[in-house]
Amino acid sequence: MKLDGFGIFVNDMGAMIRFYRDVLGFEIKEAEDNSNVYLVKDGTLFLLYGRKDLETMTSRKYEYVKGLNGHFEIALYVDTFDEVDAAFADAVSKGAKPILEPTTEPWGQRTCYIADPEGNLVEIGSFNKPFER
Numbered sequence: 001m002k003l004d005g006f007g008i009f010v011n012d013m014g015a016m017i018r019f020y021r022d023v024l025g026f027e028i029k030e031a032e033d034n035s036n037v038y039l040v041k042d043g044t045l046f047l048l049y050g051r052k053d054l055e056t057m058t059s060r061k062y063e064y065v066k067g068l069n070g071h072f073e074i075a076l077y078v079d080t081f082d083e084v085d086a087a088f089a090d091a092v093s094k095g096a097k098p099i100l101e102p103t104t105e106p107w108g109q110r111t112c113y114i115a116d117p118e119g120n121l122v123e124i125g126s127f128n129k130p131f132e133r
Contacts, residue, residue, distance in 0.1 A: 005038075005045025006074070008120060009054055009064070013037065015117040016048050023094040024076070024122070041076075065119065068099070073113075073121040077131045081110040087124045088112040096122075 010016045013035065020026040020039055026046060029038040035050040055061055065071065078087055085102045091114050092098050099113035099121065111125035 005047055007047030007049055009051045009062075010048050010118060011051055011064070012117060013048060013050055019096070019116050020046065020048070023091050023096050046074075068115055068119040068121070070121065073123050075123045075125065078124060078126045079128075079130045081126055081128050084110045084112055084124055084126050088114065091122075091124070 096114035
């Protein structure tokens with residue numbers, strides 16, 4: 001099996017599309033009025049699924065956390081510490097909720113956190129060198 005992408009179940013599709021597209025630069029693959037939307041960032045598939053659609057499809061009700069949540073994070077990498085600071089400032093200026101201002105951690109990573117409109121955490125970090133897989 002290969003990891004194909006990452007999806008989250010969303011309540012307000014429009015707000016989430018605008019955040020990931022306009023604030024973080026994800027490329028949208030469908031029209032905004034679709035109930036399931038595919039976005040791409042650096043070749044990685046990122047999916048937004050409507051919560052009601054999931055419940056209809058599986059004939060089940062689910063519980064969803066409201067407000068900030070710590071169930072997972074989406075991690076974005078930039079090449080330099082200065083880019084962490086700039087990306088954080090840019091995202092916050094475009095409406096992202098600041099969670100942790102850029103900080104250099106003891107393990108050598110500069111990192112920060114913002115939240116998307118539904119409270120999911122997004123980390124922007126760097127080890128001050130180009131990304132390596």
